[in-house]
Amino acid sequence: MYIPHTDAEREAMLRTIGVKSLDELFQDVPAEFRFPKLDLPPALTEMEAVAQLQELAGANENTRDLVCFLGAGAYNHFIPAAVDSLLRRGEFFTAYTPYQPEVAQGTLQAIFEYQSLVANLTGMDVSNASHYDGATAAAEAAVLAYHHFRGKRGKIVLSPSLNPMFRATVRTYMDGYEGLVLTGDEASVDPFLTPEDLIPMVDQNTSMVAVQYPDFFGRVFDYTALAKAVHEAGALLVVAVNPTALGMLKAPGEFGADIVVGEGQPLGIPMSFGGPYLGLFATKNDFIRKIAGRLVGETVDAQGRRGYVLTLTAREQHIRREKATSNICTNQGLIALASAVYMSLLGKHGLRKVAELCYHKAHYAASRINQIEGYSLCANAPFFHEFVVCCPKPVSEINAHLLDHGILGGYDLSKDYPELSNHMLLAVTEMNSKEEIDMLCDVLAEVNHE
Amino acid sequence: MSDPTIFEMSSPGRIGARFPEPDVPLAELPQEFLRENLPMPELSEIDVIRHFTNLSRKNYAIDVGFYPLGSCTMKYNPRVNEEMARLPGFAHTHPLQPIETVQGNLAMMYELQEWLKEISGFKAVTLQPAAGAQGEFTGVMIIRAYHRSRGDLQRTKIIIPDSAHGTNPATSAMSGFEVVPVPTDADGNVDMAALRAVCDEHVAGLMLTNPNTLGLFDCNVKEVVDLIHNCGGLVYGDGANLNALLGIVRPGDLGFDVMHYNLHKTFSTPHGGGGPGSGPVGVTEALAEFLPGPIAGIVEEGDEEMAPLYGWVMPAKSIGRVKSFFGQFGMMVRAYTYISMYGPDGMRSIAEHAVLNANYLLARLRDTYKVAYDRVCMHEFVLEGHFADAPEIHALDIAKRLIDYNIHPPTNYFPLIVKEALMIEPTETESKQVLDQFAEVMVKIAEEARTSPELLKSAPHNTPVGRLDEVKAARDLVLCCWVPDKA
Amino acid sequence: MNIPANLKYAETDEWVLVEGNVATIGISDHAQDQLSDIVFVEIVVSEGDTVKKGATCATLESVKAAADVNLPVSGKVVAINEDLAQTPEVVNSDPYGKAWMVKVELANPGELTGMMDAAAYEKYCAERSH
Structure with a gap:
C-alpha cells in the first residue's frame, strides 16, 4: 500500500486540524449511508497480486505464441x-x-x-x-x-x-x-x-x-x-x-x-x-x-x-x-x-520498409490462398495488407481448425455484413514469415477436405 | 536552451530501426498509388533515445515531487501496475480473438466491473468509455435514451451547478440538451431555493459533482437527489472526486442514477502527460439496458469443477458504441491491480488519508490565505491567491513562484466562482513531511508577495524557459516543425 | 477609456454607429480591455442574412477567454469585415475603427432607443468595475 502515514504522524495531524479521529472529518456525509462495508476480496501484497495477475494473463493465448492473421482494425507489428x-x-x-x-x-x-x-x-x-x-x-x-x-x-x-x-x-x-x-x-x-x-x-x-x-x-x-x-x-x-x-x-x-x-x-x-x-x-x-x-x-x-x-x-x-x-x-x-x-526510429526508410514488407507478404499469402481448392479472393481492386477470402465453410468453423494449429485466423465478416457469410478478412504484416503463411495455406487446404 | 526538434536533428541516410529483407517472392508495387515524398526524419537509435530522454528531463512529474493539482488526483502511480499491464498475456492479445482464447482478459474485466459496482453502489458497469469526459457523454446519452424509451420527449434540460467542471455543460450541449445553471449558496452547497425554482417536467437530469469542485461534500445531497427524482429527472454523478468517497459513502446509496469513474484519478493509473485516461460508467438497474456494449459477462455458468465461460453481452437498448473495441484495456489491468492490493479496508483508508491530508494543509494555511468556503473539506480545498496589501500579485504569480521551490502549482483560476482560485489536492500518498514543506513554502511566498513582489512576478527563474508568449502562439500559429523536405 | 460620444452602446458592450438606415457594429474599448489580447475573430453571419436583435454575429477569442458579439439591432446584413480574421489584434488597437464587425440595414430603428449614450455607458462601466 502506498499511504506513508505513521500512527504518530496521523495523531499529530488530527491535533493540528482540531479533531479527535478520522471519522470526525466525515460529519457532512449522511449518517445512515456512512462507512458502508465493501464486499471486496481482502488486500493482497505486491507478491500475491503479481501471482494473481500472472494467472489471469496466463489464461489467455497471446500473439507471442499464436501465429496472427487477424487485423480488422488492430494489427500485430514489431515494436522496437x-x-x-x-x-x-x-x-x-x-x-x-x-x-x-x-x-x-x-x-x-x-x-x-x-x-x-x-x-x-x-x-x-x-x-x-x-x-x-x-x-x-x-x-x-x-x-x-x-x-x-x-x-x-x-x-x-x-x-x-x-x-x-x-x-x-x-x-x-x-x-x-x-x-x-x-x-x-x-x-x-x-x-x-x-x-x-x-x-x-x-x-x-x-x-x-x-x-x-x-x-x-x-x-x-x-x-x-x-x-x-x-x-x-x-x-x-x-x-x-x-x-x-x-x-x-x-x-x-x-x-x-x-x-x-x-x-x-x-x-x-x-x-x-x-x-x-x-x-x-x-x-x-x-x-x-x-x-x-x-x-x-x-x-x-x-x-x-x-x-x-x-x-x-x-x-x-x-x-x-x-x-x-x-x-x-x-x-x-x-x-x-x-x-x-x-516514427522517429523507423524514419523515412523504416516506415517504407515495413509498408513494403506487409505488402509483399500479404500478396504472397493472397496468391497462394487463391490457388487452394474452395477458396478465392473476392476483391478486384489493388490491396495493401488485408484481403477478403471467400471460403468453402463458415469462417468460425475454419478458425477453430486454424486455432488447433496455433493460428489465429482472419475476421469473420458476417458479423458486420450478414450477406458476407463465409467471407474472411485476413491481415498479413512484417511479423508473418513465409513459413507461417505456408502453414496457414496447408491448414486451409486441409479444412476444405474434411 | 531549447532542444532541436527531431526534424532538425535528421541526417539523410541515417537509420534507427532495421527490418529483414522479404522472405517471399516480391509482388509488383501499385505504381499509380506510390508516394514520392515521405518527409519523415532520419535518425539513429541513440539520437532518438537521447532526444526524448532530454525532453523528459524538462518535465515535472509525480516521480519528481509534490503535485497538488486540484481536481486531478495526482497520487503515486505504483510500478507493479506498469509491469502487470505489460504481461504478454495482456499486452499481446488481439481484441477480436475468439472468447475461448481470452478468458483471462474477460475474467479480469468482469471482476473489475463487479468491484466498481460494489465500491459505488451501482448495479451495472461498462468499461468502454475512454476517459472521464467520454464517460460523462455516455452517462448523459443514457439519460436521454431512458427518457426517450418511455416516450418522455419533453425533457430538454440538464441542470448544472455553477461549481461544475466545464465538461459538464459541454457534454450536455453535445448530447442535445439545454443547460440550466444553478448557483452555489454561501456555505458552498447547491442553492436549494434556486434549484427548486428550475425543477419542472422539462428536466432530464442534474449533473452533480460531490464532493464539489470546492472540495466540499454537499450537506443537502439527499434533498437535491430527491428534488430531481420528484420532478422525473435523473441524477448524474461526476466521479472525478470519487477518491474522497471510497469506503466512506456509495453514490448509488445516495440515490445517484449514473456516474463515471476516472481510473486515472481514483485508481492510480498514470496520467501520461495528458492521457490515456479511462472512464467507466456505473448505473442503476433501470438504466443497465442502455449501457454501451459489449460488456464482459458470464455466458455459461460454471460449477465446482468448471470455471464459468466469460464472453460478450450487448445491453438490450444500448446507446451504441462510444469507441472501438472494449475500452482502455491496459488501464483496466492497472486499476485491477491497484484495487486488489487495497481490499475493502484499504479503500476506506485511501479516502480517509486523502481527506486528512487536505484538512491538515487547510489548517496550516488558513491564517495566511483567504479560504473561500471555510469548513471541513474533503480531499481538496480552494484558497484565494491574492492579498489586500499586495494588489499586483495574482494567483498565477503564486503558482509560478512555487515552481522555483520545485513544487508543482495547484490548479489555478478554477473553480470560476472563487476569485483568483488556487485549488489544492494533496492526495493520500503524500507524507506529513512533504505537506509541512509545502505549507512552509506557501507561507514564505505570502511574505515575499509583500516584501519582494518582483520575485513572484518574474517567476519561474530556473526552468528551461520562462513564462511563454501565449498571445504570439495563438496569433502566429506554428503547429508543425520546420521540415527541410517540405521547404 | 475611450467612449466616443457619437455612438450608442448595449449592455453587452457592443457599440452601434448609425448612418442613414445602416448600423455599423463593433465592441467597445472597455470590452476589448476585459478580454485582453484578441487572437481570433469569426464573423458568424453572412451578407444578405436577415438577423434578429440578440443573435450572435461574431465570436471573439483571447488566450484565456471567449466571447460572443450579439446584435443590438435587427435587419439585413449588408457588409461584414472580412479583414478581421487576418488581423484580430485591431480589436484591441482600434475597436471603433478598423475593428467594425458587421453592417446591418435597420429593420426597426426603434430598437436604438433602448441603447445607452456615451455618458450612460461610462457610468455603466464604472458601476461594474467594483
Missing part, C-alpha cells in the same frame, strides 16, 4: 525496444496535461513533434495532439463538419467499407443532433461498392463523406474523382487511414482529403486487447480553429527562447462550457509519445 524504454520514464508517464508550460516542455515538445510527424505522414497541414482512437477521431470529424456548416447541412455519407466500429461510434456521437441523417451504409447497399458509387449520394445538404484508405476490406482506391464531386457540392471529404500503409501509399492530402483520421495503433502500440490506442486527426489549414482537442504551438519566452504551449485553448470546454463543440479534455498523451518515438 526503445519505444517502451522511453515510455517507462516517470517524467513522461507520471506527468499531467501540460498546463504549466515552464515545467512541461518535455511533454509539449514531444506532442509538437508528434503533430508534425502525423501532418507529414498524412500530407495534411496540421494535426492535433490526438483523440482517443480511430473511431472517436472519425466521430469528431463528423462533429467538426456539422459545426463547419453551422448545422445547416443535415446529411453525412458513410462508406459501407468504413470500419464498422467507426461508423457505429459516429452514429452514437451524432445522436444528439436533431434532424441529421447518416446514410450510405444501409444494409441494402453493396458492401463492396466503389468510391464512384458514393458520388450520387452527395448533394448540397451533405456536410461530409467518410471513406477509408485502405478500406476495411484492405482495398486501395484513388479518391480523386470522389474528392472532386464532394468539393463541388461544398462538402468535406474525410479519409480514415491505416498509417502503416502511408509508408508507401500516396498521402490522402494528395487527392484532396479535408480531414484525415485514423487508428494510430500500428505505430508502435501493443494490441493490448483493444486499448489504449491512438486517434489520428489531421486537417487542412482551413479547419485549424475548428479542431477539437489539444493543439501545441511554438512560441518564445521574454528572452526570446523557443518554447511550446497549449494553444487555441479558448475553444475548449473549460472556457466555452456549453458553447464548446466537444467536451474532450485529454489526448492519448503517452500513446502519442509512443508513436512519435516509433
Whole structure:
C-alpha cells in the first residue's frame, strides 16, 4: 500500500486540524449511508497480486505464441525496444496535461513533434495532439463538419467499407443532433461498392463523406474523382487511414482529403486487447480553429527562447462550457509519445520498409490462398495488407481448425455484413514469415477436405 | 536552451530501426498509388533515445515531487501496475480473438466491473468509455435514451451547478440538451431555493459533482437527489472526486442514477502527460439496458469443477458504441491491480488519508490565505491567491513562484466562482513531511508577495524557459516543425 | 477609456454607429480591455442574412477567454469585415475603427432607443468595475 502515514504522524495531524479521529472529518456525509462495508476480496501484497495477475494473463493465448492473421482494425507489428524504454520514464508517464508550460516542455515538445510527424505522414497541414482512437477521431470529424456548416447541412455519407466500429461510434456521437441523417451504409447497399458509387449520394445538404484508405476490406482506391464531386457540392471529404500503409501509399492530402483520421495503433502500440490506442486527426489549414482537442504551438519566452504551449485553448470546454463543440479534455498523451518515438526510429526508410514488407507478404499469402481448392479472393481492386477470402465453410468453423494449429485466423465478416457469410478478412504484416503463411495455406487446404 | 526538434536533428541516410529483407517472392508495387515524398526524419537509435530522454528531463512529474493539482488526483502511480499491464498475456492479445482464447482478459474485466459496482453502489458497469469526459457523454446519452424509451420527449434540460467542471455543460450541449445553471449558496452547497425554482417536467437530469469542485461534500445531497427524482429527472454523478468517497459513502446509496469513474484519478493509473485516461460508467438497474456494449459477462455458468465461460453481452437498448473495441484495456489491468492490493479496508483508508491530508494543509494555511468556503473539506480545498496589501500579485504569480521551490502549482483560476482560485489536492500518498514543506513554502511566498513582489512576478527563474508568449502562439500559429523536405 | 460620444452602446458592450438606415457594429474599448489580447475573430453571419436583435454575429477569442458579439439591432446584413480574421489584434488597437464587425440595414430603428449614450455607458462601466 502506498499511504506513508505513521500512527504518530496521523495523531499529530488530527491535533493540528482540531479533531479527535478520522471519522470526525466525515460529519457532512449522511449518517445512515456512512462507512458502508465493501464486499471486496481482502488486500493482497505486491507478491500475491503479481501471482494473481500472472494467472489471469496466463489464461489467455497471446500473439507471442499464436501465429496472427487477424487485423480488422488492430494489427500485430514489431515494436522496437526503445519505444517502451522511453515510455517507462516517470517524467513522461507520471506527468499531467501540460498546463504549466515552464515545467512541461518535455511533454509539449514531444506532442509538437508528434503533430508534425502525423501532418507529414498524412500530407495534411496540421494535426492535433490526438483523440482517443480511430473511431472517436472519425466521430469528431463528423462533429467538426456539422459545426463547419453551422448545422445547416443535415446529411453525412458513410462508406459501407468504413470500419464498422467507426461508423457505429459516429452514429452514437451524432445522436444528439436533431434532424441529421447518416446514410450510405444501409444494409441494402453493396458492401463492396466503389468510391464512384458514393458520388450520387452527395448533394448540397451533405456536410461530409467518410471513406477509408485502405478500406476495411484492405482495398486501395484513388479518391480523386470522389474528392472532386464532394468539393463541388461544398462538402468535406474525410479519409480514415491505416498509417502503416502511408509508408508507401500516396498521402490522402494528395487527392484532396479535408480531414484525415485514423487508428494510430500500428505505430508502435501493443494490441493490448483493444486499448489504449491512438486517434489520428489531421486537417487542412482551413479547419485549424475548428479542431477539437489539444493543439501545441511554438512560441518564445521574454528572452526570446523557443518554447511550446497549449494553444487555441479558448475553444475548449473549460472556457466555452456549453458553447464548446466537444467536451474532450485529454489526448492519448503517452500513446502519442509512443508513436512519435516509433516514427522517429523507423524514419523515412523504416516506415517504407515495413509498408513494403506487409505488402509483399500479404500478396504472397493472397496468391497462394487463391490457388487452394474452395477458396478465392473476392476483391478486384489493388490491396495493401488485408484481403477478403471467400471460403468453402463458415469462417468460425475454419478458425477453430486454424486455432488447433496455433493460428489465429482472419475476421469473420458476417458479423458486420450478414450477406458476407463465409467471407474472411485476413491481415498479413512484417511479423508473418513465409513459413507461417505456408502453414496457414496447408491448414486451409486441409479444412476444405474434411 | 531549447532542444532541436527531431526534424532538425535528421541526417539523410541515417537509420534507427532495421527490418529483414522479404522472405517471399516480391509482388509488383501499385505504381499509380506510390508516394514520392515521405518527409519523415532520419535518425539513429541513440539520437532518438537521447532526444526524448532530454525532453523528459524538462518535465515535472509525480516521480519528481509534490503535485497538488486540484481536481486531478495526482497520487503515486505504483510500478507493479506498469509491469502487470505489460504481461504478454495482456499486452499481446488481439481484441477480436475468439472468447475461448481470452478468458483471462474477460475474467479480469468482469471482476473489475463487479468491484466498481460494489465500491459505488451501482448495479451495472461498462468499461468502454475512454476517459472521464467520454464517460460523462455516455452517462448523459443514457439519460436521454431512458427518457426517450418511455416516450418522455419533453425533457430538454440538464441542470448544472455553477461549481461544475466545464465538461459538464459541454457534454450536455453535445448530447442535445439545454443547460440550466444553478448557483452555489454561501456555505458552498447547491442553492436549494434556486434549484427548486428550475425543477419542472422539462428536466432530464442534474449533473452533480460531490464532493464539489470546492472540495466540499454537499450537506443537502439527499434533498437535491430527491428534488430531481420528484420532478422525473435523473441524477448524474461526476466521479472525478470519487477518491474522497471510497469506503466512506456509495453514490448509488445516495440515490445517484449514473456516474463515471476516472481510473486515472481514483485508481492510480498514470496520467501520461495528458492521457490515456479511462472512464467507466456505473448505473442503476433501470438504466443497465442502455449501457454501451459489449460488456464482459458470464455466458455459461460454471460449477465446482468448471470455471464459468466469460464472453460478450450487448445491453438490450444500448446507446451504441462510444469507441472501438472494449475500452482502455491496459488501464483496466492497472486499476485491477491497484484495487486488489487495497481490499475493502484499504479503500476506506485511501479516502480517509486523502481527506486528512487536505484538512491538515487547510489548517496550516488558513491564517495566511483567504479560504473561500471555510469548513471541513474533503480531499481538496480552494484558497484565494491574492492579498489586500499586495494588489499586483495574482494567483498565477503564486503558482509560478512555487515552481522555483520545485513544487508543482495547484490548479489555478478554477473553480470560476472563487476569485483568483488556487485549488489544492494533496492526495493520500503524500507524507506529513512533504505537506509541512509545502505549507512552509506557501507561507514564505505570502511574505515575499509583500516584501519582494518582483520575485513572484518574474517567476519561474530556473526552468528551461520562462513564462511563454501565449498571445504570439495563438496569433502566429506554428503547429508543425520546420521540415527541410517540405521547404 | 475611450467612449466616443457619437455612438450608442448595449449592455453587452457592443457599440452601434448609425448612418442613414445602416448600423455599423463593433465592441467597445472597455470590452476589448476585459478580454485582453484578441487572437481570433469569426464573423458568424453572412451578407444578405436577415438577423434578429440578440443573435450572435461574431465570436471573439483571447488566450484565456471567449466571447460572443450579439446584435443590438435587427435587419439585413449588408457588409461584414472580412479583414478581421487576418488581423484580430485591431480589436484591441482600434475597436471603433478598423475593428467594425458587421453592417446591418435597420429593420426597426426603434430598437436604438433602448441603447445607452456615451455618458450612460461610462457610468455603466464604472458601476461594474467594483
